[in-house]
Structure formats: C-alpha cells, structure tokens
Amino acid sequence: MTNQPAGQADVTRRPTLTHVAELAGVSLKTASRALGGEPYVSAAKRERVFAAAQQLGYQRNAAASLLARGQLFDSVGLITSDLANPFYPALAKGLEDELRTGDLLLTVANSGESPEIEWSLARNLADRQTKALIVASAMADHTVYRELQDRGMPVVFVDRPAQQLDADAVVFDNIGGGRAAALHLLSAGHRRISFIGDYDWLPTHRDRLAGMADALESAGVTDWRRWVRTGAHDVAAARARVAELLDAQDAPTAFFAGNNRALLGVVEELIYRAPDPLPAVVGFDNVEWARVLGVTVVADDPEEMGRQAGRLALARLTDRDRPTETIVLPTTLVSHGSGERRAPAPA
Amino acid sequence: MTNQPAGQADVTRRPTLTHVAELAGVSLKTASRALGGEPYVSAAKRERVFAAAQQLGYQRNAAASLLARGQLFDSVGLITSDLANPFYPALAKGLEDELRTGDLLLTVANSGESPEIEWSLARNLADRQTKALIVASAMADHTVYRELQDRGMPVVFVDRPAQQLDADAVVFDNIGGGRAAALHLLSAGHRRISFIGDYDWLPTHRDRLAGMADALESAGVTDWRRWVRTGAHDVAAARARVAELLDAQDAPTAFFAGNNRALLGVVEELIYRAPDPLPAVVGFDNVEWARVLGVTVVADDPEEMGRQAGRLALARLTDRDRPTETIVLPTTLVSHGSGERRAPAPA
DNA sequence: TTGAAAGCGCTAACAT
DNA sequence: ATGTTAGCGCTTTCAA
Numbered sequence A, B: 001m002t003n004q005p006a007g008q009a010d011v012t013r014r015p016t017l018t019h020v021a022e023l024a025g026v027s028l029k030t031a032s033r034a035l036g037g038e039p040y041v042s043a044a045k046r047e048r049v050f051a052a053a054q055q056l057g058y059q060r061n062a063a064a065s066l067l068a069r070g071q072l073f074d075s076v077g078l079i080t081s082d083l084a085n086p087f088y089p090a091l092a093k094g095l096e097d098e099l100r101t102g103d104l105l106l107t108v109a110n111s112g113e114s115p116e117i118e119w120s121l122a123r124n125l126a127d128r129q130t131k132a133l134i135v136a137s138a139m140a141d142h143t144v145y146r147e148l149q150d151r152g153m154p155v156v157f158v159d160r161p162a163q164q165l166d167a168d169a170v171v172f173d174n175i176g177g178g179r180a181a182a183l184h185l186l187s188a189g190h191r192r193i194s195f196i197g198d199y200d201w202l203p204t205h206r207d208r209l210a211g212m213a214d215a216l217e218s219a220g221v222t223d224w225r226r227w228v229r230t231g232a233h234d235v236a237a238a239r240a241r242v243a244e245l246l247d248a249q250d251a252p253t254a255f256f257a258g259n260n261r262a263l264l265g266v267v268e269e270l271i272y273r274a275p276d277p278l279p280a281v282v283g284f285d286n287v288e289w290a291r292v293l294g295v296t297v298v299a300d301d302p303e304e305m306g307r308q309a310g311r312l313a314l315a316r317l318t319d320r321d322r323p324t325e326t327i328v329l330p331t332t333l334v335s336h337g338s339g340e341r342r343a344p345a346p347a
Numbered sequence C: 001t002t003g004a005a006a007g008c009g010c011t012a013a014c015a016t
Numbered sequence D: 001a002t003g004t005t006a007g008c009g010c011t012t013t014c015a016a
Helices: A017-024 A028-035 A043-056 A062-069 A087-100 A115-127 A145-150 A174-187 A203-218 A235-247 A260-273 A302-318 B017-024 B028-035 B043-056 B062-069 B087-100 B115-127 B145-150 B174-187 B203-218 B235-247 B260-273 B302-318
Strands: A075-080 A105-110 A132-135 A155-158 A168-172 A193-196 A254-257 A280-284 A296-299 A326-329 A332-334 B075-080 B105-110 B132-135 B155-158 B168-172 B193-196 B254-257 B280-284 B296-299 B326-329 B332-334
Touching: A017 A028, A017 A043, A028 A043, A062 B062, A075 A087, A075 A115, A087 A105, A087 A302, A087 B087, A087 B105, A105 A115, A105 B087, A115 A132, A115 A145, A132 A302, A145 A155, A155 A302, A168 A174, A168 A302, A174 A193, A174 A203, A174 A254, A174 A280, A174 A296, A174 A332, A193 A203, A193 A235, A193 A260, A235 A260, A254 A260, A260 A280, A302 A326, B017 B028, B017 B043, B028 B043, B075 B087, B075 B115, B087 B105, B087 B302, B105 B115, B115 B132, B115 B145, B132 B302, B145 B155, B155 B302, B168 B174, B168 B302, B174 B193, B174 B203, B174 B254, B174 B280, B174 B296, B174 B332, B193 B203, B193 B235, B193 B260, B235 B260, B254 B260, B260 B280, B302 B326
Parallel strands: A075 A105, A075 A132, A132 A155, A155 A168, A168 A326, A193 A254, A254 A280, A280 A296, B075 B105, B075 B132, B132 B155, B155 B168, B168 B326, B193 B254, B254 B280, B280 B296
Antiparallel strands: A105 B105, A296 A332, B296 B332
16 A cells, blocks of 8 residues: 555544545535434434444544533543552552543553653643643752643642742652651650651752751750761662661661661661671651561652642642642551660660 | 633634744745745744744744645654553553654553443544554453454553454563463472462463463472462452462462552562461562562563564555564563572471 | 534645 | 644534
C-alpha cells in the first residue's frame, strides 16, 4: 500500500465515520448517532452501522471528537521522582481511585529528582491538555508553575509543598512525626540519637529534622547536630552514613531514619554489623516489611494523600477561583520493637 | 462571566491561535509557526507572538493540533491488577524508561483483578487512541482483544501470556523458577515441601507449581499435593494457609511462596509462631526486603519485563505485520539463608 | 427519525 | 519571510 515513514502509525488511512456511513448506506450523522449511543436512530439502521463499523475495524478519532465537542482530554498527570519507590505507587493508587469517580485516567511520569526533567514533563503534560497536574516536586522554587496555573491548569503539590507559589497541596505533618520519633526514643532513655535524613533541600527532610530537634532541645539534648547525616536518598548512601557513625568514638545509641530508603539502609547496615548492644531504630514511612522486621515507624498514609490530591484537583476543576488549600495529614507512631530498645546504662 | 456547567472546564472561552495572531498583529500561520518552533519567522514577529500568547494565557489545543496533523496521542496504556503491589511499579518504571526514547507517556490503570474492569479500561484506552496497550491480564480468555488488534492497536501481554490469542508477550521462566526452588529445597534435605500459591487460574501460578512438581517427582517425592495451597493472593490469605499447615500432623519442613504477597504472609506467620525447628523458605519475586530478612528468593526482573514490553510495542507500532513474539525472561535463585536451612533429621 | 451544512482550532500546501 | 486556503474527522445546529 502506501509507504509510511517508519515509526508512524498508519493514521491517515484509517477508516473514518464517512466510510462507515457509506458502507451502511446512511448519512454521516446517523452513523455518528448510532455509534455515539444517541437516541433517534431506528433499530435497523443502528444495526447496519454497527455491522459496517465492525467490518471496517472502525475506531473513532478521539482528537476529532474532542475538538468538535470543545473538550479536553480526560486524564490527569502525576509526576514523581521515582515510581519504584513504594511510596509513590501507593499515592498513585489512592489518586487513581479518586479520579475514577470523575472517569479520568492517570498518566504517570518520573523526574528522577531532576528539576529540568520535571519541568519538561510538566510542560509536556500541559501541552497535551491534561486536565490537572499532581506533582511531588524536585524543584526548590515553583514560580514557573504559575504559568500553568494561569492557563487554567489545576496543579496540586503532594508530599512537598510549593515554594514561592500559592497552590493546593497535600503534605504530612512532618514536624509532628519528627517530634514523635524523638520523644519515643527519648523515653527509651536515648540521648545520642542520630538522624539519617534525605537531601538537605527537601522540605520533608527539613521538617522531620526540625520536629526532632525541637523535641531534643526541649529535653535538654543540645548536641544532636553531631549525629545528623543527610543525603541518604538511597539505601547505599544510608548504609555508608550509618557505618561511619558506628565506627566513631561516641556512636549513637539510636537511629531515626528520615525516609523509607534510609530506613532500609539503616536496618541493612545494623544487621550486617550487628553491633552489641543493638541501637534502637525508628523509621519514617509505612513500609510493608515494618512488621516482619519489627521496625518501629512513624507511619504515614500515601494512599490517603493521593485521594486528597485527587479531591483537590477535581474541586479546582469545578471552581477555578476557589482559595487554595493545604491539607496536612497526620502521622502515627507504630511500635514494632526496634524503637523500644532501651539505651544502655551510661558507663 | 458565562455560566458553565459544574465540573466542566471552561474550554470554549479559551483563547485560540486566532486571538494570539490578532493581538500580535500577524497572520494565523505566522503565529502557528512561531509557537510551533518552526523556522522562517522573523525574530521581531516571533517575539510579538510569544508576548501575545503570554498575555492571553494561550495554550495550544492539543486535539486540534493532533487532528490537523493526522496523528494519534503519544501515550501508551498499562493495565495492571494493583499498582500497590511492588511488582508493577517496577515494571512500569522499565516500561516508562523504554517509552521515553519514543517520547511517549504512560497512562496507568488498575483492574483489581476483575476481568470486567480490565476490559472496560482496555476499551476506554483504545477509544482515546492510546498508541499501544500493555496488559497484565486478569482474563482467562483473550479473544476479545482481537478486536483491538484488528483496529491496529498493538497489545503486549506481560507476566501472563495471552490465551486463545496470537499476541506479543513477555513472561518469566516460571517453570524453571519453580523447578529451581524445589531443587534448592530438596538439596537441603527437605521432602515435605509446601507450595503457597496464587489463584488457581493464573498461568504464572500453574507454571511455578508445575516446575516444582516436576522436580519433586523426579526426586521421588510423589505426595507433594498434600502441601499445596492456592488462593494466596494477599498476605492474610497466605498467613491463614501457613497456619493451617503448621497445625497439621505432618507439617511441612519447607515453604515455597509463589508470589511476593504470599512470601510476606509466609514470613509473617513463621515469625509470629516461631515453630522449632524453623521451616526453610524460598519465595518468588525479588522483594526489596529479601536481603535484610535473609529470605532466599527466585528473583525475577520486572523492570526488564517492562523494558522488553515497551520494545515490543514500539516494534509493532513501526511494523504492524511483524510476527508476534514471546520473550521469556530468566529467573535466578538468590540465597539469603532461609532457603538453606536443613531439614530436621527424620525421627 | 433523518440529513445537510457549518464549524471546532489547528496545520499543510501552496501561493506570494 | 509571510499569508491564504483548504481541510483533518467529528459533533452540533437546524431544517426536513
């Protein structure tokens, strides 16, 4: 037949509604009515139209349909740093559940924590007329998103709130979570408590650390900075930091891991080196293996975060002028053993 | 301003290219060229166009653009049973990586293991002219998918091959994996080996069981059926089955968990009941906590599965008539301790 | 119940 | 370098 350029679907030669109508011996509009499930088509003609469509392998051109109706695409975009981190699929699931009620689909994309990739994905999604954007952003300044908002695109920030921009957001009570973790460890007698945290610039990281610092200072522990380590965004980085701390003279007696990757790293290194006595451990994020491993965590609920984000996006789709809203979800300390290990008696 | 029906974006009143062109004092086509990044536009006019677009908050109508160019949407659909199962995000990530090379986005949807939901999602995605479909199917008969193939939609089945349909697929060597697990346990002296498997109708389940059965029979173990339990699609179901087996007279000395949920259930129940001696455990799927928990697994590579699926989809997009291809990915047994526990000496 | 005609907003082809 | 014209395939008037 015709020679198409490689990589391009043979779009132009697809059967159109006109072909279907011709084959069925009806007018264009009648075919449209039948296929669109509209009333006022005689049963006989409807059947002929369906048969013709079937025979031709007809598929409605969605672009033409949307254009004619003046509608946008029924899909919402989600940009995360890494879909392989179990936190995000849980969020995506909650979001998808919520979107289903509005008959919307979810398009996902990974930024790999790169602000440039994130922004190019955001523009890309906006250009396709995605109905709304949900972003777990890797950017430190979100003023650029203003452009998308101005074009009528609802943007909801999840996990990490927008900086220098007025926007909807859903976040966890990170300060409260950090404080709860520290109080828990303090009550088990610990004073040398290490924080193995994520990238410095992450607001989640900062808040968790701030919450912990506040609790420690209030308890009279003022030298906590000595055991703070950051940049533990993956398991290997976390392990390295734990190893370094354990090798030091005044090794911490307890670890607070600031995210699920850091927690895995802390636990792996502790199991690998098996120091005696074993330091206490509290993690952030509700990992599925917390119970089997007996790891105490400050549990959050990413699925709920996804649902709330979906709710906010849908709400703004209905009413563009509503005031922006920031939802703060609570965290809960769940004891599984590792966080209750007592500090060794002072020498 | 105008009253729009609730829930509908104000699409009709959005500025169009015509408005931008008018404001910039250029022709429609020049505005189109400038915004489309085409050459042959003077710097001065280009600037005026951009300024006008900015001022109006103009956003190109993707539907109109696609229609005019005779193109389809640049996105691929992925249907899985449950995005919260860590297996699927890993697959989605590999797939997204591969699609990025073709500048395609990924739209995800969950079927919740329901054939009806799966099919309605498949149709929905097809109606939107998604470029291709990747499906981890919950259906037992895939002849309906023929309809989508006939309409030129590439469909790639992942993890679970198509039944009664000729289609591209990427699967694991489940038989080999099942055999490897059984051989490993046999070599540690076990004869009473339990299989905690997924739903009966799942081809993955069947193959893993078949591989195990083959190895056991070859080793002269013929009563393996007594310890086979199925339906362990979630953690709770797996735990219940393990509990029942442990309570019986001739409790198994080893467990082979047929999927990552079953594995978590087996491990949770064993830790909870702490039988002595502790049965050996081998799991299927490469869970992130295998190493810390010391759990021996038959590791698969869902990311690679995603990449290969993307490759197949892109290949069929380029050449609709290529013969269908089924890629079988290998599995590897990775020892972490739990699978090497010896069977107790016979009484 | 059916159909003809007019456009949705954009881009491609062809001028100029 | 710029503009004019004619559609893309569908849905929406409106008339029959």
